[in-house]
Amino acid sequence: MSIDSPLTIVAGLATTLMATVLLVLVWDRRRIIGRTAVVAAVLLSMTGTAALQLNSIVEAYPSWSSLFAHSAGRNDADNPPVPPAPPANGSRPGHGRTETVTVAGPTSRMTMPMIVYFPAAYDTPAGRRLKFPVIEAFHGHPGTPEAWVRRLDIVSHLDREIAAGRMAPTVVLLPYQTTDHLLDTECTNITGGPQTETYLTHDVRRWAIDHLRVRADQPGWGLIGYSAGGFCAMNLALKHPDLYAAGASLSGDSEPGIKVGDGSEKTTNSITWRLTHRPPPPIALYLGWSKDESTARLGSLRVLRLAKAPLLVTTGTVPHGGHSLGVWQQMEAPAFDWLSANLSRPTTAPQPSVSQ
Amino acid sequence: MSLTGRGIILVSAALTVLLAAATVLLWRRGGRWRPPIRVAGLLAVEVLVVLTAGLIVNRSERFYPSWQALAASHSNENVAKPPVGRLDGVLGTSRVVRWSPPEGSGWRLAAPAILIVPADYAQHPDRSYPVIVVLTSADRVASIRAEATTIADALTVVAVPTRGTTAAELATLPARLAQDARAADTGWAIVADTAQTTLARQWHSLVPARFRLVTTALATAAERLPPALDTPVRLHP
Numbered sequence: 163m164s165i166d167s168p169l170t171i172v173a174g175l176a177t178t179l180m181a182t183v184l185l186v187l188v189w190d191r192r193r194i195i196g197r198t199a200v201v202a203a204v205l206l207s208m209t210g211t212a213a214l215q216l217n218s219i220v221e222a223y224p225s226w227s228s229l230f231a232h233s234a235g236r237n238d239a240d241n242p243p244v245p246p247a248p249p250a251n252g253s254r255p256g257h258g259r260t261e262t263v264t265v266a267g268p269t270s271r272m273t274m275p276m277i278v279y280f281p282a283a284y285d286t287p288a289g290r291r292l293k294f295p296v297i298e299a300f301h302g303h304p305g306t307p308e309a310w311v312r313r314l315d316i317v318s319h320l321d322r323e324i325a326a327g328r329m330a331p332t333v334v335l336l337p338y339q340t341t342d343h344l345l346d347t348e349c350t351n352i353t354g355g356p357q358t359e360t361y362l363t364h365d366v367r368r369w370a371i372d373h374l375r376v377r378a379d380q381p382g383w384g385l386i387g388y389s390a391g392g393f394c395a396m397n398l399a400l401k402h403p404d405l406y407a408a409g410a411s412l413s414g415d416s417e418p419g420i421k422v423g424d425g426s427e428k429t430t431n432s433i434t435w436r437l438t439h440r441p442p443p444p445i446a447l448y449l450g451w452s453k454d455e456s457t458a459r460l461g462s463l464r465v466l467r468l469a470k471a472p473l474l475v476t477t478g479t480v481p482h483g484g485h486s487l488g489v490w491q492q493m494e495a496p497a498f499d500w501l502s503a504n505l506s507r508p509t510t511a512p513q514p515s516v517s518q
Numbered sequence: 519m520s521l522t523g524r525g526i527i528l529v530s531a532a533l534t535v536l537l538a539a540a541t542v543l544l545w546r547r548g549g550r551w552r553p554p555i556r557v558a559g560l561l562a563v564e565v566l567v568v569l570t571a572g573l574i575v576n577r578s579e580r581f582y583p584s585w586q587a588l589a590a591s592h593s594n595e596n597v598a599k600p601p602v603g604r605l606d607g608v609l610g611t612s613r614v615v616r617w618s619p620p621e622g623s624g625w626r627l628a629a630p631a632i633l634i635v636p637a638d639y640a641q642h643p644d645r646s647y648p649v650i651v652v653l654t655s656a657d658r659v660a661s662i663r664a665e666a667t668t669i670a671d672a673l674t675v676v677a678v679p680t681r682g683t684t685a686a687e688l689a690t691l692p693a694r695l696a697q698d699a700r701a702a703d704t705g706w707a708i709v710a711d712t713a714q715t716t717l718a719r720q721w722h723s724l725v726p727a728r729f730r731l732v733t734t735a736l737a738t739a740a741e742r743l744p745p746a747l748d749t750p751v752r753l754h755p
Contacts, residue, residue: 178564186556208564212571323751327645330745381730381742444726446704450753454583472726474704478753484587485580492753499750503705507671507745 165226166218166312174211181207219487221301222343224308256282257321260311263373265337267365270357274338276366277307279317281324281331283508284375292508293375294333295382297501298362300391303346307336313487314388319494328495329502333376337366339394346420349394350431353423362394363402381407381506386497388412388490392458393419393433396447396465400436400473403443408504410448410497412490415461434464442473446504449475450493452483476500521585522577530573534566601646601749603699605633610640613667617675619694626682628656633699634666634674636746648705648743649695652676652736653714665736671746673701674736685720692728705744708732 163170181203188200223229258281266273283289299316301309310316316334323329339358340347347358371378383406385395392414399409416433429435447469449462462477469475478496483489519526541559548555575581582588608615618630625631636647649672652662656678666674675695695701706729710718715732722729733739 179561182560182564183557185560186553189556204560204564208568212568327642327748328750329747379742452587454587455580456583457580474727477755479755480753482584482586484582484584486582486587488587488589495751496753499747499752503702503744503747503750505744506742509741511741 165214165223165229166221166308168218171211171215171218174207174214178204178207178211219313220305221309221312222304222306224306224312228306228343256325258282258317258324259285260317265361265366265369267357267361269364270361272341272356272358272361272365274341274361276338276369277311277336278370278374279320279334279336281320281333283324283331284333289331289508290375291510292331293377293382293511294331294508295384295502295505296333296335296370296374296376297384297386297498297505298335298337298366300339300349300362300385300387300394301336302387302389302391303339303348304343305389305391306343307338309487310336314490314494316494320498323495323498323502328499330505330507332498332502332505333370333374335366335370337362339391346390348390348418348420348422348431349398350418350420350422350426355423359398359401363398363405367405377506377509379506380405382509384408384410384501384505386410386412386501387414388493389414389485392450393417393461396433396449397431397436399445399447400433400443401430403445406445407506408446408448408501410450410501411462412450412493412497413452413455413458413485414449415457416464417461433461434468437465437468437470437473442470444472446474446476448478448497448500450478450480450497452480452485452489454482455485455489458485521573521588522580522583524577527570527573527577530566530570534563534570537562537566601696601700602643603697603701605698606640606643606700609633609635609699613637613639614663617695617698619698621690621694624687625677625691626680626684626687628678628680631675631677632659632663633695634663634669634676635699636670636672639700642746642748644748645746646700646702646749647671647673647746648702648707648730649673649675649692650707650709650736650739650743651691653679653708653710653718655711655713658711662736669736669740672740672743673699679714679717683717685717685724688717688721689724692725702744702746704728705730707739707743709736709739710734 185200185204188196217223258279261278263276263278265276299310301307320334324331339349341356347356349358349362351357351359370376385399385406387395392411395409396411396414399406418427418431421427422431449465451458451462453459466475466477480489480492541563544555614632614634616630617633654662659676662676704727708718708722708729718732722732731742
């Protein structure tokens with residue numbers, strides 16, 4: 163039984179119910195030790211079930227093994243959690259497929275699994291001659307790439323937009339953003355911690371260009387993310403305009419909201435600081451938010467207000483929905499359509515080698 | 519009552535305390551109904567404890583700021599109306615046309631511009647195309663026109679500027695073309711001969727939202743363009 167299935171939650175509720183009934187049954191027959199033990203069982207099953215339900219929303223621990231590897235104090239970088247493979251759907255014509263790979267980061271020293279979405283065209287005879295555009299998709303915190311797959315249903319959204327001709331066939335990379343499930347990196351290089359910025363902008367990119375049939379040039383690469391991942395997409399696109407042509411933020415803030423360790427959360431890792439103190443790069447940003455949520459709304463409006471040509475900003479809003487999966491589900495199709503329109507098309511041309 | 523207000527948390531907390539007290543008071547009562555009363559009381563307290571904790575967290579983090587937010591609907595996506603070009607009828611039968619809109623007299627071109635559309639232009643009426651504008655000399659028009667007919671999924675406009683052609687006047691060209699053919703809003707390219715580079719760069723800087731790159735080779739531009747896409751799903755800006 164997987165950690166995030168509804169059955170697991172039902173089992174948790176049943177355990178809580180049984181523990182409660184047991185408490186009533188043993189109360190008059192046992193003394194302090196027996197009573198305390200059952201009360202503990204009730205509290206444990208109750209909080210455990212609530213925690214499982216929360217986890218199934220954010221997918222912080224997408225599998226039991228990832229949970230136990232973390233609680234045993236093992237370093238994920240030495241022993242990367244291998245998420246269970248999502249349901250294989252490569253055999254259905256017209257549908258993309260996903261594959262889980264491990265990306266070893268020689269520069270960042272981060273070695274993490276990554277889910278890769280291959281559009282249906284990737285496996286066709288015509289597609290074998292093509293180099294596809296690429297989008298890196300970032301998850302929120304707490305969270306893992308599994309939330310994109312299981313909670314935001316990214317595969318169906320991409321399949322539908324590509325099949326409708328509203329998006330070009332695109333390879334989508336879903337990397338991890340931290341070696342420690344509970345450490346929020348905001349995709350920065352944490353002093354004395356995970357070098358996530360290097361991993362995502364150098365190692366993951368390098369790996370994809372070396373192993374996949376993808377474009378290697380800046381106009382062929384885009385970023386997207388929700389919540390903390392939205393900040394990641396904006397921040398990394400603005401910091402690396404030589405690598406990415408476009409970034410889409412779904413309910414992302416303009417500030418990282420963490421301590422990076424070198425004070426850069428107030429300077430080079432603050433989008434408001436960057437837009438105020440550095441010349442705007444010639445890239446495109448998409449900012450999406452729900453009007454009833456203040457953090458993402460105010461953060462996005464700050465970015466919009468400070469953005470100057472040649473930096474281009476497009477916005478998209480929903481009237482209500484807060485900071486939730488329901489909002490991001492609504493924004494997926496518009497944001498991916500926009501990204502595709504701002505990235506280069508699949509090409510047969512040989513790609514320049516990347517020197518860095 | 520607001521989902522993130524103090525009121526709802528106070529009510530939930532008060533109910534928790536009340537039910538806990540009631541459960542304790544009734545603990546030794548009820549006769550043969552004693553076990554179900556105890557179980558019901560305990561379960562109610564458990565649910566209320568979790569509910570209160572959830573409300574407190576939601577108040578501080580604002581995941582669901584309103585009752586409406588709990589039921590985020592999927593009705594807000596709107597697929598914009600497919601564009602129609604005034605020349606779409608003509609372009610259905612002829613892939614190469616002379617394009618000289620009445621509003622384009624200010625461009626001061628040496629001859630009417632030539633518009634070339636891809637072979638399957640008429641078969642995709644919902645599709646918008648990125649555009650390559652070629653600024654060249656009169657003697658190269660024929661060869662560029664031949665090369666442009668091989669480009670898939672893009673519109674090509676071949677224009678021969680004169681000394682009187684200014685970037686400021688050309689700035690109106692994208693909007694004019696969007697009226698006449700299904701041209702995309704962004705992702706355009708300018709291909710300019712060496713003699714036209716300055717004009718191309720000036721034009722590019724006037725409408726950066728439109729133009730993606732300035733280059734000298736048609737093939738480079740075609741390869742770097744965005745895809746030709748059907749009308750996207752859009753949210754309210």
